Amino acid sequence: MSNTFPFSAIVGQDEMKLAILVAAVDPSVGGVLIFGDRGTGKSTAVRALAALLPKMRTVVGCRYGCDPDKPFCGTSKAALCDAAKAGRSALVPVPVVDLPLGATEDRVVGALDIEKALTQGTKSFEPGLLARANRGFLYIDEVNLLEDHLVDLLIDVAASGENVVEREGLSVRHPARFVLVGSGNPEEGELRPQLLDRFGLAVDVKTPTELINRVEVIKRRDAFERDPAAFISLWKKDEDKTRRRIVAARDRLPAVQVSDTALERIAQLCMALGTDGLRGELTVMRAARALAALDGAAEVSDGQIRRIAKPALRHRLRRDPLDDTDATVRVDRVLSERFAA
Amino acid sequence: MDGLADRGPDAVLAAALLAVDPLGLGGVRLQCQAGPARDAWLQTLQALMPAGAPLRRLPQHASDDRLLGGIDLPATLAAGRPVLQQGVLAAADGGCLLVAMAERLPPATAAHLCAALDQHAVRIERDGITALTPTRFAVVALDEALPDDTALSPALADRLGLWLDLSASSVRDLPPVDTELPATVQQARQALAAVTVGEDIIQALCGATLALGVDAPRAAWWAVRAARASAALFGRTEAAADDAALAARLVLGPRATRQPVPPEPEPQEAASEAQPEQPPEPAPEQSADSTPPDAPPPDTPPPEDERTLQEIAELEEQVIDAAAAAIPAGLLARLASGETARDRRNSAGRSGATSASRQRGRPLGARRGAPQAGARLHLIATLRAAAPWQRVRRQIEPDARTRVLVRADDFHVRRFEQRRTTTTLFAIDASGSSALYRLAEAKGAVELLLAECYVRRDQVAVITFRGKAAEMLLPPTRSLVRAKRALAGMPGGGGTPLAAGIDAVAQLAAQVRRGGATPVVVLLTDGRANVSRNGEGGRLQAQTEALSAARALRALGGHVLLVDTSVRPEPAALALAVAMGARYLALPQADAQTLSRAVNGSRSGRA
Numbered sequence: 001m002s003n004t005f006p007f008s009a010i011v012g013q014d015e016m017k018l019a020i021l022v023a024a025v026d027p028s029v030g031g032v033l034i035f036g037d038r039g040t041g042k043s044t045a046v047r048a049l050a051a052l053l054p055k056m057r058t059v060v061g062c063r064y065g066c067d068p069d070k071p072f073c074g075t076s077k078a079a080l081c082d083a084a085k086a087g088r089s090a091l092v093p094v095p096v097v098d099l100p101l102g103a104t105e106d107r108v109v110g111a112l113d114i115e116k117a118l119t120q121g122t123k124s125f126e127p128g129l130l131a132r133a134n135r136g137f138l139y140i141d142e143v144n145l146l147e148d149h150l151v152d153l154l155i156d157v158a159a160s161g162e163n164v165v166e167r168e169g170l171s172v173r174h175p176a177r178f179v180l181v182g183s184g185n186p187e188e189g190e191l192r193p194q195l196l197d198r199f200g201l202a203v204d205v206k207t208p209t210e211l212i213n214r215v216e217v218i219k220r221r222d223a224f225e226r227d228p229a230a231f232i233s234l235w236k237k238d239e240d241k242t243r244r245r246i247v248a249a250r251d252r253l254p255a256v257q258v259s260d261t262a263l264e265r266i267a268q269l270c271m272a273l274g275t276d277g278l279r280g281e282l283t284v285m286r287a288a289r290a291l292a293a294l295d296g297a298a299e300v301s302d303g304q305i306r307r308i309a310k311p312a313l314r315h316r317l318r319r320d321p322l323d324d325t326d327a328t329v330r331v332d333r334v335l336s337e338r339f340a341a
Numbered sequence: 342m343d344g345l346a347d348r349g350p351d352a353v354l355a356a357a358l359l360a361v362d363p364l365g366l367g368g369v370r371l372q373c374q375a376g377p378a379r380d381a382w383l384q385t386l387q388a389l390m391p392a393g394a395p396l397r398r399l400p401q402h403a404s405d406d407r408l409l410g411g412i413d414l415p416a417t418l419a420a421g422r423p424v425l426q427q428g429v430l431a432a433a434d435g436g437c438l439l440v441a442m443a444e445r446l447p448p449a450t451a452a453h454l455c456a457a458l459d460q461h462a463v464r465i466e467r468d469g470i471t472a473l474t475p476t477r478f479a480v481v482a483l484d485e486a487l488p489d490d491t492a493l494s495p496a497l498a499d500r501l502g503l504w505l506d507l508s509a510s511s512v513r514d515l516p517p518v519d520t521e522l523p524a525t526v527q528q529a530r531q532a533l534a535a536v537t538v539g540e541d542i543i544q545a546l547c548g549a550t551l552a553l554g555v556d557a558p559r560a561a562w563w564a565v566r567a568a569r570a571s572a573a574l575f576g577r578t579e580a581a582a583d584d585a586a587l588a589a590r591l592v593l594g595p596r597a598t599r600q601p602v603p604p605e606p607e608p609q610e611a612a613s614e615a616q617p618e619q620p621p622e623p624a625p626e627q628s629a630d631s632t633p634p635d636a637p638p639p640d641t642p643p644p645e646d647e648r649t650l651q652e653i654a655e656l657e658e659q660v661i662d663a664a665a666a667a668i669p670a671g672l673l674a675r676l677a678s679g680e681t682a683r684d685r686r687n688s689a690g691r692s693g694a695t696s697a698s699r700q701r702g703r704p705l706g707a708r709r710g711a712p713q714a715g716a717r718l719h720l721i722a723t724l725r726a727a728a729p730w731q732r733v734r735r736q737i738e739p740d741a742r743t744r745v746l747v748r749a750d751d752f753h754v755r756r757f758e759q760r761r762t763t764t765t766l767f768a769i770d771a772s773g774s775s776a777l778y779r780l781a782e783a784k785g786a787v788e789l790l791l792a793e794c795y796v797r798r799d800q801v802a803v804i805t806f807r808g809k810a811a812e813m814l815l816p817p818t819r820s821l822v823r824a825k826r827a828l829a830g831m832p833g834g835g836g837t838p839l840a841a842g843i844d845a846v847a848q849l850a851a852q853v854r855r856g857g858a859t860p861v862v863v864l865l866t867d868g869r870a871n872v873s874r875n876g877e878g879g880r881l882q883a884q885t886e887a888l889s890a891a892r893a894l895r896a897l898g899g900h901v902l903l904v905d906t907s908v909r910p911e912p913a914a915l916a917l918a919v920a921m922g923a924r925y926l927a928l929p930q931a932d933a934q935t936l937s938r939a940v941n942g943s944r945s946g947r948a
Binding site: 037038039040041043098099100101102103104106107108111112114115117118119121123126128129141142145168169185186187188189190207208209211214215217218219221222225226 | 365405409421422423448449452453455456459464465466467468469470471495496499534538540543544546547548550551556557558559561562565721724725727728729731732744745819820822823
């Protein structure tokens with residue numbers, strides 16, 4: 001389990017990798033939904049994130065993985081993290097928490113610690129998965145099979161960045177800022193449209209159709225299963241390169257400019273596609289900015305908007321059940337109209 | 342393939358391969374009814390598996406507690422903290438998990454199996470327990486699906502390497518296990534790690550996936566693993582052409598969605614004949630836009646010389662031939678009638694759709710109450726209720742032996758929200774007498790309803806009848822993707838086998854009701870039956886039968902809406918509506934919107 005397939009070794013699926021990197025650079029993009037064919041490396045890509053991402057500094061002993069520079073995890077927003085008073089911090093891998101199917105609400109949001117209650121007679125909070133995912137990623141495989149009430153809860157917490165627990169006589173509030181990543185196969189059931197909209201980026205993954213890609217997928221997996229350690233060290237250079245790119249992009253992000261022309265472009269695009277609300281515009285703007293940072297650019301250009309428009313907008317188009325045109329095709333069409341001039 | 346003959350037929354070889362590499366092949370999908378042939382095969386597998394490897398049976402409706410693991414009641418009460426009891430998935434570690442009637446597996450259970458196969462572990466976050474238990478096992482899915490029945494979950498089927506169809510085999514086809522075979526398998530198991538699969542074999546197998554229209558990337562991977570296990574079984578250190586052929590027969594052939602050689606001559610065929618040194622391009626679809634095989638692809642090193650290329654091409658042909666021999670017999674006929682992979686996928690989705698509503702409802706947490714009358718104790722909630730009182734109770738009863746002092750009023754029971762989903766069943770008269778544009782309206786209405794169903798999580802199914810029989814076009818689903826695909830290919834024309842159509846919808850309605858959902862039947866027809874149940878013409882006989890079928894539908898109970906699609910209100914349709922106790926709606930100029938509104942009205946008014 002400790003050996004995971006390296007992110008950089010995934011063959012093709014560039015849009016999926018790009019969307020994940022964008023979310024890693026700027027979590028405010030708001031989650032990634034990966035929908036598509038079976039066996040295309042959806043879960044592999046997400047599970048590879050923990051090894052790929054640069055480690056983060058946390059307060060030692062804090063159950064919510066507080067940032068030593070901003071150690072606020074108490075019951076109110078201004079309350080300091082108890083563990084931070086000791087002043088010790090450590091580098092830990094960014095949490096990529098798997099939410100298994102069949103998880104119950106008490107383990108997701110956290111609940112009364114039974115053992116302590118029974119043996120010591122004290123009322124204490126046992127944090128759940130949301131606490132563990134703070135400052136990292138929360139991954140739900142087969143998100144379309146998850147119980148609706150859990151999905152609602154997750155989306156709510158992901159949007160507010162805070163988990164509020166009011167149960168069993170407990171009243172706890174703790175930070176839960178994470179990037180929600182969901183994956184699934186649309187043939188097994190679709191997500192409700194109101195949930196679709198809450199994900200920042202939506203990626204459509206398809207089975208590779210070229211022979212060379214198929215052969216390459218098999219060869220890499222074979223090499224990995226034979227000797228995981230050797231395979232990982234073979235790909236270490238690429239992984240390091242991707243990691244440096246993420247770090248550099250995060251540093252550069254606050255300085256990346258979005259010109260008025262670019263904003264106008266984005267607004268035109270969204271109007272032409274008829275997306276509801278402003279979430280589409282905001283997401284394209286943020287994602288294009290993160291992409292520019294990844295590219296090492298100082299300013300968002302048309303190229304970045306073009307590349308990110310599909311994952312940022314394809315799930316926001318109003319559905320017309322009588323129109324069979326694929327959403328991706330519709331975005332493509334508008335893109336070529338708007339950017340041709 | 343001569344070299345393989347001495348090890349027995351493919352069925353025995355499949356068992357041997359699985360026994361050589363049980364953890365690397367995912368498992369086997371065994372398609373056949375219960376019977377001596379299947380028992381013999383399972384015995385063979387058991388004889389070949391490593392000694393002491395567990396063989397666990399997964400009960401059909403195992404609860405999550407037993408499947409994944411859950412609270413160990415006595416231990417939890419004794420220890421005063423949640424204690425985990427391992428589930429069936431963890432217990433199958435190192436061996437096989439036998440799933441009988443796998444096609445009826447609830448989708449949630451199938452998803453759990455898939456997750457455990459993918460991660461080689463069971464992950465639990467429930468009832469106060471967090472645990473990660475590594476486990477690796479092979480799934481033996483006994484798929485007893487009949488052609489018109491629910492099918493095995495496609496996600497699970499994708500993760501099972503070998504697909505074996507024994508439905509035509511008798512026990513005589515499975516010779517008793519060769520006395521030496523278990524020892525050979527044992528040796529092969531140890532040699533497996535050292536066996537390599539050359540690039541030529543990988544190329545040939547991947548090429549075959551393209552040629553056969555096998556799109557799942559996992560299939561190519563299983564084929565490579567199967568070739569490796571086969572090489573180990575035959576004492577080779579490197580996989581040979583025979584191994585690739587066996588892998589193609591057991592992995593790729595049964596998954597094929599098209600015949601490798603297209604009926605009309607494709608350009609690349611001519612090319613390969615004209616220039617024999619050029620390997621034939623396998624996939625018909627690829628002919629136009631893919632990289633020519635002799636041009637060095639950007640990522641791979643240029644091939645050494647043309648001879649190797651030709652060898653690969655020959656190998657690939659051999660592999661495709663082997664796989665083609667294993668393509669299920671019915672596929673050709675289905676291809677010819679134009680029902681391709683779409684229909685298989687449709688039927689595959691059915692298990693998910695129908696059994697989703699078989700769930701007992703979503704858990705709503707716990708409420709205070711005694712665990713009686715079928716209610717199940719919610720242990721964690723009970724302990725939480727008891728926790729604050731422990732000190733006080735201990736003072737009252739200092740001599741109590743138990744670690745935790747629980748009173749009757751601490752008891753909490755599980756609550757489920759029993760959600761009644763509605764499934765709207767459309768039975769559409771697609772015969773020649775119903776004008777073709779009616780079909781378009783019906784399609785539009787189905788899609789509109791489906792779009793609304795997202796929010797309510799309701800389902801829609803479509804049955805059409807025309808010519809001689811009724812056909813399930815869209816099994817109960819809430820997937821717009823699948824619905825669109827099914828409806829796009831809806832054929833029209835022919836006679837009106839009304840009785841067959843009503844029978845089919847009645848059968849489906851009964852099935853839906855058994856699944857715990859409420860069926861709403863919407864029948865679109867002009868009521869002019871002219872084909873009887875046995876497929877023969879004859880208006881009078883057909884009408885009589887239609888009326889009796891209508892009465893049978895009425896006996897089932899439930900909501901029925903009959904939409905008369907004829908230009909003028911048709912007395913036959915009205916008579917039919919009366920016979921089936923349906924609401925009658927004449928919609929001579931109905932468009933999709935009106936129809937959708939009418940159906941919605943009937944549903945919300947009565948459901």
